[in-house]
Amino acid sequence: MVGDLTKFLEEREISYRRLEDLLNRAERGALKRFSRDELVELGHLYRLAAADLARARYVLRSPLLAEYLNEMVGRAHHLIHRRRSSPLKSFTKFIMQDFPSAFRTEIKPILLAATLLLGASFVGGIAYQLDPEWGQLVLRAPELRQYSETVESSHEELLATSIDEEQMASMSAYIITNNIQVCFTAVAGGILFGLGTLYTLVVNGFVLGVIGTMFLMSGPDKVLYFWAGILPHGVLEIPAIFIAGGTGFLLARGLLVPGTLSRGDAVRREGRNAMKLLGGVVLILVLAGLIEGFITPLDETWMPPEGKIFFAFALFLAFAFYLWRAGYRPVSNEAPEPEVTSTTFRLE
Amino acid sequence: MATFDDIAVLTSENVRLNYTLAGMGSRFAAFMADSVILTLLFVAVSSLFMLAGMSFAAFEGMGIETFSILQALYMVTVAVLYWGYYFLFEWINWGQTPGKQLLGIRVSAADGAPADMVQCALRNVLRIIDLILAGFGVTFFIMIFTPRYQRIGDLAAGTVVVKRRRLVIDDVLNAARHSDRIAAQAVQAATVTVRGSGRGVEFSEGPMKLKIDDAERMLIQKFIERRESLPPNVRKTLVKDLARRIREKSPGEAISSLSDEQLIDTAYKIEINKDQRI
Structure with missing residues (x-):
C-alpha cells in the first residue's frame, strides 16, 4: 500500500534515532564510557538495523532507506569488530617487539641497501682520491646540493666552525627533518620497481664517500675530530638510511617477485612490514637528530673527542643488541591469529 | 541495485x-x-x-x-x-x-x-x-x-x-512522506485519465497489466525519490527513457493513453500495492 514505507519508518523512528546517537557518541571516542546497558543496546540495534537493511532492499524496495541503513550498519559493524589497544601499550610493543622483529625478518633487503650505499661511497672515495677537484665539483652540482646537505648535513661547517651551543635546537630540528625527507623518499621510491630507492642510495652513498675522503685526506690531526664529529649520531643515522633503503626494496620485492601471490597482494603484504620499519626509521632519526644537535657539537671542555668516540661505540653496541634481541622469541608454537573473515567482491 | x-x-x-x-x-x-x-x-x-x-x-x-x-x-x-x-x-x-x-x-x-x-x-x-x-x-x-x-x-x-553520504532518519522519513503524497496525486490523475478515455479501466485491478522486473522496479523507486531534486531537462530525459522501457514490455491501449510521467506513477502505485508486505 502507499504509505507502508512511511508507516514502517514511523515505527522504527525511535530505534533509529537512538542508534544514530549511540554511533555518533561512540565514534567521538565515548565507546569506552558506555555502560553495560548501552553496549547491549548497541548490539540489539545493530542487529535490528542489519535485518531492516535486507527488508529495505528486498521488501520495501527503498534505495534511500537502504542507503541510510547501509551506512549505519557499516559504522556499527566497524565499531563492534575493530581491534584497537591503548596507544601507549601499542607504542611500547612497537618499540620492544614489532620494529626489531620486522628488522630481523627483512634483514636481506636491508643488507642489500647497505651494500649499495657503502659501495657507492667507496666509489665516491676512490673518485675523490683520483681527482679531488672533480670530487668537489660533483658536490657543487645543483642536483646534488640537497643531498650533500642532507646526507652529511654540512659536516664541513660543523667541523670548521663548530656550531654555537645556542643554535643546537634549530640545527637538530633541521637535521631531523632533512633526514626524514631522504628516508621517506627512499621508501616511496621502492614502488617504482626499486629504481627510486636505488637512485637515492647511490647518490647519497657517493656524496658520503666524497665528503668522508675529503676529511680523511685533510690531515692526520683532523682525523680524530672527523670521527668524533660524525660517529655519535652516525651510528644511528647511517643504519636508519640502510633500513629505509631496505624498506623501499621490500615494496619493490612485492612488485618484482610476488611469488604465489598477485602483485597487488604481495605489495600489500610487504607494505605491512615496510610501514613498521618506516616507523622505526623515523624514531631512530629523531634520536640521531637530538644527538647530532646536542651531543656532537659539545666542545672539548664538555666532552673530549675520545669521549665522543667512546659514546658512539657504546651506543652502537646497544643499538645492535636491541635490533638483534629485542622481542626475540626462540620458537613460536602459537598458531597465527585468525584474520577477521570479511570477504570482498565486486559487483559488475 | x-x-x-x-x-x-x-x-x-x-x-x-x-x-x-x-x-x-x-x-x-x-x-x-x-x-x-x-x-x-x-x-x-x-x-x-x-x-x-x-x-x-x-x-x-x-x-x-x-x-x-x-x-x-x-x-x-x-x-x-x-x-x-x-x-x-x-x-x-x-x-x-x-x-x-x-x-x-x-x-x-x-x-x-x-x-x-x-x-x-x-x-x-x-x-x-x-x-x-x-x-x-x-x-x-x-x-x-x-x-x-x-x-x-x-x-x-x-x-x-x-x-559517504550522511543521512539521518529525517531525510528518509521526509522522502517517504513526499513520495506518498506524489503517489496519491498520481493515482488520482491516472484514474481520471483512464476513465476519461471512456473505457472505465481500473488500473488497480486486473486490466492494467504491467510487466516490470527488478531492474525497472529499482529505477522507478529511485526516480520517484529523486525526481524533485533533478534539473528539469534531466528529469524529462529520465522520464522518457523509463516510460519507454515500461511501454516496450507492457503494450496496451490503457497504458498508451497515459502520459510518460503518469505511467511511471501508476507503475509505482501498482508495484507498491502488489507486494509490499513486511
Whole structure:
C-alpha cells in the first residue's frame, strides 16, 4: 500500500534515532564510557538495523532507506569488530617487539641497501682520491646540493666552525627533518620497481664517500675530530638510511617477485612490514637528530673527542643488541591469529 | 541495485554492505581543497612564528638561543604538517581529511572498514610518488585503469576512496512522506485519465497489466525519490527513457493513453500495492 514505507519508518523512528546517537557518541571516542546497558543496546540495534537493511532492499524496495541503513550498519559493524589497544601499550610493543622483529625478518633487503650505499661511497672515495677537484665539483652540482646537505648535513661547517651551543635546537630540528625527507623518499621510491630507492642510495652513498675522503685526506690531526664529529649520531643515522633503503626494496620485492601471490597482494603484504620499519626509521632519526644537535657539537671542555668516540661505540653496541634481541622469541608454537573473515567482491 | 561503481562487502554476520566509489572529480576536488587548507595552515603557522619572534625581540631583546628554539619549533611544526596532515586526519578522523569531508568522501579499507594506521601511513608515504607521476599524467591513467580508481598509494595499501553520504532518519522519513503524497496525486490523475478515455479501466485491478522486473522496479523507486531534486531537462530525459522501457514490455491501449510521467506513477502505485508486505 502507499504509505507502508512511511508507516514502517514511523515505527522504527525511535530505534533509529537512538542508534544514530549511540554511533555518533561512540565514534567521538565515548565507546569506552558506555555502560553495560548501552553496549547491549548497541548490539540489539545493530542487529535490528542489519535485518531492516535486507527488508529495505528486498521488501520495501527503498534505495534511500537502504542507503541510510547501509551506512549505519557499516559504522556499527566497524565499531563492534575493530581491534584497537591503548596507544601507549601499542607504542611500547612497537618499540620492544614489532620494529626489531620486522628488522630481523627483512634483514636481506636491508643488507642489500647497505651494500649499495657503502659501495657507492667507496666509489665516491676512490673518485675523490683520483681527482679531488672533480670530487668537489660533483658536490657543487645543483642536483646534488640537497643531498650533500642532507646526507652529511654540512659536516664541513660543523667541523670548521663548530656550531654555537645556542643554535643546537634549530640545527637538530633541521637535521631531523632533512633526514626524514631522504628516508621517506627512499621508501616511496621502492614502488617504482626499486629504481627510486636505488637512485637515492647511490647518490647519497657517493656524496658520503666524497665528503668522508675529503676529511680523511685533510690531515692526520683532523682525523680524530672527523670521527668524533660524525660517529655519535652516525651510528644511528647511517643504519636508519640502510633500513629505509631496505624498506623501499621490500615494496619493490612485492612488485618484482610476488611469488604465489598477485602483485597487488604481495605489495600489500610487504607494505605491512615496510610501514613498521618506516616507523622505526623515523624514531631512530629523531634520536640521531637530538644527538647530532646536542651531543656532537659539545666542545672539548664538555666532552673530549675520545669521549665522543667512546659514546658512539657504546651506543652502537646497544643499538645492535636491541635490533638483534629485542622481542626475540626462540620458537613460536602459537598458531597465527585468525584474520577477521570479511570477504570482498565486486559487483559488475 | 549494484551499479558499476559499487563495491559490496560481506561482513562476518553475512550482512552485505554496499559502498559507492568516489569519482575522480570529487577526489581531485578534495585534493585541491586540502592543498588550499594546507597552504593556509602554512601561512598561519609562519606568521604566528614570525609574530612570536618579533614580539620576543621587541620586549626583551631576543638572544640567539631563543631564536634557535623558535626556529626549531617552526621546522618541526612544518614537517609535522607536511608529512602528517593526510596521515593523521585519515587515521584519526575515520578516513577523512577536511577536504574529503567537504566533498563527502572517505578513505576506507577494501573491506569497507576505516583504513587502519598502517594503511594510512603507506598510502600517504606513497603520495610523493603519485604526485611526481601526476606531473606526467601517469597517476590519472593508473586511476582510470584500475577497477576501483586506486592510485599507487591505494593499490599498495589496499584502500579505496568511497562516497559517504550522511543521512539521518529525517531525510528518509521526509522522502517517504513526499513520495506518498506524489503517489496519491498520481493515482488520482491516472484514474481520471483512464476513465476519461471512456473505457472505465481500473488500473488497480486486473486490466492494467504491467510487466516490470527488478531492474525497472529499482529505477522507478529511485526516480520517484529523486525526481524533485533533478534539473528539469534531466528529469524529462529520465522520464522518457523509463516510460519507454515500461511501454516496450507492457503494450496496451490503457497504458498508451497515459502520459510518460503518469505511467511511471501508476507503475509505482501498482508495484507498491502488489507486494509490499513486511
